Amino acid sequence: MTQEPPPVPSGRIGYLLARAGGRAIRNLNRALEPYGLRSRHYTVLSASAEHGGLSQRELGLVLGADPSAVVALVDDLQRKGLVRRDPHPEDRRTRLVVVTEEGARTLAETRKLARGVDDELLADLGPAERRTLEELLLRLR
Amino acid sequence: MTQEPPPVPSGRIGYLLARAGGRAIRNLNRALEPYGLRSRHYTVLSASAEHGGLSQRELGLVLGADPSAVVALVDDLQRKGLVRRDPHPEDRRTRLVVVTEEGARTLAETRKLARGVDDELLADLGPAERRTLEELLLRLR
DNA sequence: TATTGTTATACTCTATAACTATA
DNA sequence: TATAGTTATAGAGTATAACAATA
Numbered sequence: 001m002t003q004e005p006p007p008v009p010s011g012r013i014g015y016l017l018a019r020a021g022g023r024a025i026r027n028l029n030r031a032l033e034p035y036g037l038r039s040r041h042y043t044v045l046s047a048s049a050e051h052g053g054l055s056q057r058e059l060g061l062v063l064g065a066d067p068s069a070v071v072a073l074v075d076d077l078q079r080k081g082l083v084r085r086d087p088h089p090e091d092r093r094t095r096l097v098v099v100t101e102e103g104a105r106t107l108a109e110t111r112k113l114a115r116g117v118d119d120e121l122l123a124d125l126g127p128a129e130r131r132t133l134e135e136l137l138l139r140l141r
Numbered sequence: 142m143t144q145e146p147p148p149v150p151s152g153r154i155g156y157l158l159a160r161a162g163g164r165a166i167r168n169l170n171r172a173l174e175p176y177g178l179r180s181r182h183y184t185v186l187s188a189s190a191e192h193g194g195l196s197q198r199e200l201g202l203v204l205g206a207d208p209s210a211v212v213a214l215v216d217d218l219q220r221k222g223l224v225r226r227d228p229h230p231e232d233r234r235t236r237l238v239v240v241t242e243e244g245a246r247t248l249a250e251t252r253k254l255a256r257g258v259d260d261e262l263l264a265d266l267g268p269a270e271r272r273t274l275e276e277l278l279l280r281l282r
Numbered sequence: 283t284a285t286t287g288t289t290a291t292a293c294t295c296t297a298t299a300a301c302t303a304t305a
Numbered sequence: 306t307a308t309a310g311t312t313a314t315a316g317a318g319t320a321t322a323a324c325a326a327t328a
Contacts, residue, residue: 013259013271014165015184016278019205021162023282024155026319038294043156057309064160066297071311093304093309118154124280130154136274137157139265141164167296179317198286207320212288234286234327 017140024121031113035106036080040065042114044073045082045099045107053086053096082106158281165262172254176247177221181206183255185214186223186240186248194227194237223247 028039040063047062048054056074060067074097077083082103088094099107122130169180181204188203189195197215201208215238218224223244229235240248263271 012184012187012255013275013278014162014169014255014262015180016162016275017158018162018166018180020278020281021155021157021159022205025159028155039156039159040295043153046153055309056311064163065295067310068298068312069296088309091305091309095310114153114155121155121281123282125277129277132273133277134154134157136266136270136277137154137161140161140262141264181318196286197288206318208287209289209321210319229286232286232328236287 020121024117027117027120028114031117032110035110037076037106037110040069040073041077042107042110044070044077044097045103046111046114048083048097049099049104049107053098055088055094055096057094059097077103161262165258168258168261169255172258173251176251178217178247178251181214182218183248183251185211185218185238186244187252187255189224189238190240190245190248194239196229196235196237198235200238218244 025039028042032038032042043063044059047059051058054062056070057067059074060070063070063073074083074085077097078085082100084098084100085095086098088096122133125133166180169183173179173183184204185200188200192199195203197211198208200215201211204211204214215224215226218238219226223241225239225241226236227239229237263274266274
């Protein structure tokens, strides 16, 4: 019976990122279950709110997801009354995803859950280390 | 037409991790295509080689995957002759996943690809920053 | 009783191609 | 011709439950 902790493949930053990221996503999914939402819904909601409305193409870029995947996510949020699809003032092809008042309320509540998941993930890091990590992550390609 | 780069939801380290990790995984999958392998196969190969043989249960912990998912991955690698399932000397339930000579050769080649994916991801970071990032990632829960 | 590996299965995610309406 | 959104669909990935062999 082996007792050692599982080893980690050397020189694989991508692997470490994906493993920790996957864990964070799974934890947030679990936390969002009572709302009938998943982490990607939260990201759509959060990104739309911060920008005051985003096209679905832009949301795809934020999520790193295919536009076809965005459609289903926005459908879900719209069905729950958390976002609207407004016409774009200049381009009639484009539809702006705008957070409703109820969406803003849900966002405020779920943001706490998202922060909680991050706090758990980063529990062993100090505030300065946490900032360093975030800064480095933002500079990845 | 909006010209700004897509914004990132604030205070979401888990999100940043998952996004960068997902990109790294996709890039490695693409690079491994000529070998008929995917990034999870590479991780199994790499972890087994470093430890000199791992049980499938341990591989599941390394991958952060269900044991049932490990079975299929090891099946694939065994079919290609890159790993063997050896009996465990002390526990007859357990089967040790051991890298074959051909597996070691494939690992040496694909390791270069994995390093290349990491290098691309980290192109904007200096060596010290890169070490810092890796160290912080290893301390995440 | 608990654990390792296995199978089957269902569900989610992701990726692709084709279509429409607009530009 | 190119782009935004949409639909349908196939393929990966993930999770769960049940089972046999072994502890």
